[in-house]
Amino acid sequence: MIRPLLCVAAESVVRDTTSGSISVFNILESVSGAGFPLLIQKAAFLAVWERSSEDPQSYEARFAVTLAGTELLRQSVSVNFRDKIRNRTLLTVNGLVVPQPGKLTFSLTVSDEVVASYAIDVTATVTATDEADAIPSLAPPVA
């Protein structure tokens, strides 16, 4: 059975067309917002899979983004090894609306036993209000 070697979520994941190498930019570790719902304009998920030569080449998988167990996004994905031993699947989500704080999980599920997932915390930031307290006057009182 195939197994995930690596999975991570980041702001962007790109592939160099000349060398074939993958680069991950700004790994997501946590996201915070002043107000909700919060729009994450761009998020990317990378999963690297490995199979043995006896395993089939193509697998039907499900990509999902969930917040505290509630699905925000779901998409069927075909993981195709195309005669090779490794597969790198890059999923870019342009525009993800997060309704409230919680644990945001990106997952690519092939079966119950084969899941690549990565979770981050989405928190609310408390905005400070800069209101000056009343400052007592230092001038002597006028008689």
Added chain:
Amino acid sequence: MTKLTREDLRSLARVVILANTAPSLYRGLLDTQIIPLLKRGSSVAELSNYYDRVTSRAKRTEIELGIAYALLIALLTHEDGAPTPDSARLKWGPAIAELITRSTAATQSIVITDGPRAASVTQEQSASSRSSLPPPQVGIVLVD
């Protein structure tokens, strides 16, 4: 042992002279069709011995460099599981070995776009989202 013609040797030298990066050298050598010729005409042991002999010389001509790189690629991509040659004997050997490792992975890039922008292949999102925005569209690009 594989016999390379004069034209084969010239084309190897040409690739070496014109290449300015490891990827361009790798792709140039793949285009010559000499690598399958080497794999068909010689055993793994013969290729390995020849690689050791060519790379042991301190000074090499362009033809010898072309042969060395072609042998390296043939050994690294050999279906019969050749022993891993020492790629560090050649200036771009490690870079080419790295390229070959990466080319053994299939890569898929899928873009899920939130909005009415159409991609080359689109799919309907099956799950409903709490968002009031239009359902996202999917573009799939298969590479490699």
